[in-house]
Structures are given as structure tokens and as C-alpha cells.
Amino acid sequence: MKFGHRPELREILIAMKPEEAYYIGYITKTKGLKGELQLYFEYDAPELLDLDVVFAEISGKLVPFFVSTYKLQNNSTGNFYFDDVDHIDKAQALVKKKIYIPLNKLPDRDDEDFHYNDLVGFTVSDDTQGQLGVITEVNEYPQQFVATVSFQSKEVLFPLNDDMILEIDEDNKTLLVDLPEGLLDLYLNT
Template identity: 65%
Template sequence: MKHEEAFYIGYVTKTRGLKGEVQIFFEFDDYEKLSFDVVFADMNGKLVPYFVASAKLQVNKTGYFNFDDLDHVDKAQPLLRKKLYLPLSHMPERDEDEFFYTDLKGFTAIDETLGELGEITEVNEYPQQFVATVFYKDTEILFPLNEDFIIEIDDEEKVLKLDLPDGLLDIYLNK
């Protein structure tokens, strides 16, 4: 499986007990709707399958998982802090009118002051906010996807209109 054929759900935070059980922290919002027969761990850039023997989801965006063939804490150690993915076929259906910041990937970002910034190449979720990446004047620029900065999202034209704070891009451009 390739990264393009999967979506990110979270990462392994720690082991639990001596029988190879691990705790997973979910960064995917609707983790309760996911089906877990197999998860893929990013091991040095390759997605490696781990077949789920049991899963106990918690209300605090975590879950406790046992995997086939991981029957001891030592065997689970290599999974610590590894990102986990599911195949795109496991992505839950969503309503037509539902829109997520991650949907902005591929949109053209246009700032009110600076004009067109470029295509959003990546949208990453961090604990406090979502951050978009564009290449502007041959430089990678990151900016928060914050309601205060977003003027309009044109889903038809795939355009994101922004009013970024003065000086934000100068951080990247004045090196």
C-alpha cells in the first residue's frame, strides 16, 4: 500500500501491559466510525500492515489495540510514535455539505493584500490548528487556517480568499 492510497488516523503513544497492547491517539475526528481490521504503520516511509486482534475505543480520542503476532511488550516497541493509516476504502462516508480544512488541498490561496499565493499543497492538523502549505516566490510558506484569516471559500472555483496578518509572509521571504 502507498501513502496516496491511505489516510492518516493517528499514532501509537505507548505500550500497555506486557502482552503487546498499545495505546493509539486518534487525530482523525470521526475515529468512532472507522473499522479496524488492519491498520498500516509508517515504518521508515513504507506502510506496513498490522492486523487488529482487538480494539477498545475510549472517549478521549484514544484506543487500546492488540495486533496479531504482537504478543509481548518488546514486539510492540518498534510501533511507538509511528503514524497509522487506513486504506481510503475505509474512509467513512460524509454528508455532501460537510467540509473540512483538509479539503482545501489543491485550492488556490489568494491574499487580499498580496494577491495569488499559489496552490495549497498540504494541509496539516496540529494540536491547536490546521496549517496550509503553499509555494510562494519559490519559498515554502505556512499559514494557519483560522476563521479570522479566511474571507471566503469558493468550492466551485477551488479558491481560498484570505486576509493574512501583516508581516506573516515576511518571516519566510526575508531570510
């Protein structure tokens, strides 16, 4: 890894821990033969992101990639060239990898500006079933956001929308939901 042309990033790269990273999307495919990659953004305003370095999750570790050039598209994607990824074979190894940026590189937001992605780490409770667990992931799909929770050793997914969310307590990092009857049974009985 070369640090010569970006020495200010050396400390970020050495000390990067998963809890200091923010998920922004994933690599969908290669483009051409020279290492170009397409990144699909699950972050709702990619044009506001500082994208000089991104991290790919590879074998459970966050591996840094310096961005040489990129062009954002109108369909929540961007075409990227990374330093040292100069051939389709090197690029192919990154397809389907999750991409993160350091938390300190996220754009500033107003205190009132809350996104569903902010619920990662919140403890979720169902109005009927009680405490379910901690939200480990929030994914954005074309129609809705979906949260992931580990409940009774099973991965449970449920939609995040105004019909199901009863209360969000940002101070205590808790979320109260009213899940549809039978949803948990679908996961527990498989």
C-alpha cells in the same frame, strides 16, 4: 504477513498508494509488555471508522497492520493490539508513527459535510502575497486546525479559522486566506 484469515484485504494491501490513504492519527506510546499501543486520533469521529486494518508510515512506505482488538477512549485515543505485535519491543518501534486507513474505508458523509482535513491538496493563496502552494497536511491541535504548505522551499504553517479563510472553492480545490502580517516572514527569514 498473513492473509489467510482476511483474504479480501489482499488486494488493498498490495495496491495501497499514499494518495489512496487518509491520515487518522499517530501512535503515542506503548502500554504494558504485551504489545498494546495507544493511538491518538486526529480524525474527529473515530467511532465511525472501520479499523480492521490500519497503515503505519514507516520509512516513507505505508505498512499494513491488522487490528486484533481495540477499545476507544473518551479523550480521542484508543488502545490497540495488532496481529504479530505481541511484545513491547515490537510495539516500541511503532511509537510516533503516523497511522492511515484506505480512503475507501472512510465513512460516507453528506455532500455539505466539509472538514478542514478535506483541504489537503488544495492550492492556497494569500490575499496579499498571492499563491503560496498546495496544502500538504492539516493537523488538529487542541485549540485549532493548522495547515502546512511548502512556500519558497520552506515549510509554512498557518491556522485554519474563520478569521483567516476568505473563500473555499471546492470545485477548483482552491483556498483564499488573509494571513496575519509578518507570518510568512517568520518562516522565510529563519
